[in-house]
Amino acid sequence: MLLTVAGVLSALTLLPLVALVFSAFAGSKGAGSNLVQTVLPGYVANTVFLVFCVGLGTLVIGVATAWLVAMCRFPGRALFSWLLVLPLAMPGYVCAYAYTYLLQHPGPVQSMLREVMDWGPRDY
Secondary structure, three states: OHHHHHHHHHHHHHHHHHHHHHHHHHOOOOHHHHHHHHOHHHHHHHHHHHHHHHHHHHHHHHHHHHHHHHHOOOOOHHHHHHHOOHHHHOOHHHHHHHHHHHHOOOOHHHHHHHHHHOOOOOOO
């Protein structure tokens, strides 16, 4: 019974995605096939490459830091055990907005660099 309910809920959840894919390829004659022939293979290859690289980097950094916190005793170990979980508490788009604010031209990082290094706006 529980498996049936889970299957029905999964199908209902995926229904908008299926409708979107169907409407993208059935909406206009030739538009979907044009995308498949021109840009879709490159987009799929870039996405797979990005997923692989991010997964590998996350695996390496995550396993290394988790092993260090679990197996070694060093000052600040308790703090690091909580700080390593902190990125899970913030959605990706919030992090993206924060990085954009911090690193954009009028942001604090570049403003500090311009002040400290005596750079102009087009010097770097």
